[in-house]
Amino acid sequence: MSRIRRIARKAKARLTAAGRRALGRPSGPAILMYHRVNEPGFDPWELAVTPAHFDDQLAWLKRHRTVLPLVEFAERHRQDRLPHDAVAITFDDGYACNGLNAAPLLASHGLPATVFLTTGAISASHEFWWDDLERIVVGTPSTVIDLEIEGRPLAFDLGPVGSTTAPAAARQSAYTELWKAMRLLDPVVRRGLLGDLARRHGMAEAARPTHRSMTTEEVRTLVDGGVISFGAHSVNHPALSELSREDQQAEIVTSREACAALLGAAPTTFAYPFGDYSDVTVDVVREAGFAVAVTTDADVVRKDANRLRLPRLQVGDWSGRRLGAALCG
Numbered sequence: 215m216s217r218i219r220r221i222a223r224k225a226k227a228r229l230t231a232a233g234r235r236a237l238g239r240p241s242g243p244a245i246l247m248y249h250r251v252n253e254p255g256f257d258p259w260e261l262a263v264t265p266a267h268f269d270d271q272l273a274w275l276k277r278h279r280t281v282l283p284l285v286e287f288a289e290r291h292r293q294d295r296l297p298h299d300a301v302a303i304t305f306d307d308g309y310a311c312n313g314l315n316a317a318p319l320l321a322s323h324g325l326p327a328t329v330f331l332t333t334g335a336i337s338a339s340h341e342f343w344w345d346d347l348e349r350i351v352v353g354t355p356s357t358v359i360d361l362e363i364e365g366r367p368l369a370f371d372l373g374p375v376g377s378t379t380a381p382a383a384a385r386q387s388a389y390t391e392l393w394k395a396m397r398l399l400d401p402v403v404r405r406g407l408l409g410d411l412a413r414r415h416g417m418a419e420a421a422r423p424t425h426r427s428m429t430t431e432e433v434r435t436l437v438d439g440g441v442i443s444f445g446a447h448s449v450n451h452p453a454l455s456e457l458s459r460e461d462q463q464a465e466i467v468t469s470r471e472a473c474a475a476l477l478g479a480a481p482t483t484f485a486y487p488f489g490d491y492s493d494v495t496v497d498v499v500r501e502a503g504f505a506v507a508v509t510t511d512a513d514v515v516r517k518d519a520n521r522l523r524l525p526r527l528q529v530g531d532w533s534g535r536r537l538g539a540a541l542c543g
Contacts, residue, residue, distance in 0.1 A: 274534030
């Protein structure tokens, strides 16, 4: 073959690949990870997708992908017959907006999803701790915030409140440092610290409507609706690998039992809080009776993927077209 023909063939191959990307050909089956479907406000972890963008993403997925319930996705993977364009939609934590905003949009497009419940937060009057901390640090009228964590005094100069959707750098930095300091605390100790912090700095303790968790009644209503299925996500959303095996068992097994009591059947799917897990965690999840567990490891689901360590792709506040580009990358 002449050099010119080889160059032409390579050019044609590149054009063909570009054409496949333009048409939305998938790079492989994928599990999508969401948290909140709501207006973002200040969103330090980029967990929120607006309802308008979520609607657009679902429309794109319906046109270009085979969207499956997570349990069916995993079963087809086990049988080595998972479509190359398969997608499963998942939500972590159990925010109320999953039912209020996401479920009606999923129903309108006829697409299923799985919500992983942090069972200790169901019907709670307060927010998830990372949201509560953000609410206090960003919104307090105080210009200085101080507390003691495990005998270590901490104080931060916050400056004026300014914008609560794009707070000043000092407040964002204080939030990040306090998040790191609180991440591994005992949940009861941490809740006490946050409650005291809110009271001392002039903040209400009630959850914001945009950030609250589902109630028991809302979960049961979604079960009856048939669009949402549920999995477990621990009791207190800890970093599991930092706990002893016994404490991991308590978090994982108790969350499964709580889901079973609430849903009428034990869930078979689990999501690792913070995407944090170890080999011990995976063993405990298997022993607890889960058939499928998902991580936050960013990848498509390959044929040799371990079904107790399935990767997921976090979805941003994107248009449907932008989601398509991410899936075809």
